[in-house]
Amino acid sequence: MIEESARIILIDERGRKYLVRAERKQLHTNFGVVDLGEAIGLEPGARLKSHLGKEFVLLLPRVTDYLQKMKRLPQIMLPKDAAQIVAYTGVGPGDVIVDAGVGSGALAIFLGNLVRPNGRVISYEVREDFARVAEKNIRMAGLSDIVTVKLKDIYEGIDERDVDLVTLDLSQPERALPPAEPALKSGGYLAVFSPCIEHIQRLHAELPKYRFTNCRTIECLVREFEVKPGATRPKTRMIAHTGYLTFARKV
Structure with missing residues (x-):
């Protein structure tokens, strides 16, 4: 049952989603005005x-809905790339993850949803404006007890x-290798995302060290x-290049 003030998703006949709260307010759309209070109960x-007279389907939001509707400052990592990190590293409930370059918090939210209830994601970010937006998005997704944002330069060290x-x-992912190596347990994974192949070339040059x-x-x-039958x-359109993903395992 939908409780008052609970976050809900409304989907119109064209598939557009509206992330709102079940409260005594109105939602104005191209398909008319919806009384959100009618969702309660x-x-x-x-x-x-x-x-x-247009219908809207009422659902409870999942993490994917929050990722689509969250506020963005820098470009976020898309689900197709975040899913590759999960597939190649096997991350799961109870794991501890350090995430550097939190941006708007998309990857931190994606991973936080997977490691709960007992895991943790610690996100490092040097820009205060990005960190504040990420924290807001993390709260919206209900993951504040799992994901923590640190205003710190990861090049200067990892506390965990x-x-x-x-x-x-x-x-400059290669600069994060010195703090990343001692932070990882043996068998732990390093996953690096970069839109530029030059960054990856520099990384591969340093990894053997x-x-x-x-x-x-x-x-x-x-x-x-x-x-169609x-x-x-x-x-015609596809989601093509967004970035390169590099994986390595600590021994």
Whole structure:
């Protein structure tokens, strides 16, 4: 049952999502005005109608909804890339992760949702404006008890030890190798995201100097399909290059 002030998702007939609260206010949309108070007491999956008679599906938000609707300052890491980090490192409940370059908090939220209830994500950020936005987004996603934002330069050191995963989204990832190596437990993973191949080349040049093995770099491209009877084909647009992902494991 939807309680008053709970966050909800409304989906209109075109699939557009509205992340709002179930409260005695109005939501103005292209499909009419919706009385949000009518959501109170309903079950997820119910329908609300606007004053124009248009239906909106009522659901409780998941982390993916927060990621789509959160406030952004820098460009966020897309789910296709965040999912590769999970697939290649096997991160899961109870793990401890250090995330450097929190940006708007998208990756921290994605990972925090996976390591709860007993894991932790500690995000390092040097820009105070990014850190404040990230903290707001983390609170919105209900992960403040899992994800912590530190206003600190990771190049100057990592406070944590026996970490399962260190993720880097930095312009000079090779400079974070000296603090990352002692922070990681043996068998822990390093995952580096960069939009520029030059950053990755510098990283690969430095990795052999440290206790890392199984170094590899990948790129993830996603193509959606238009599926119709007798006319199935790839969509014209696709999510192509966003960045390169480099993985290495500490020995």
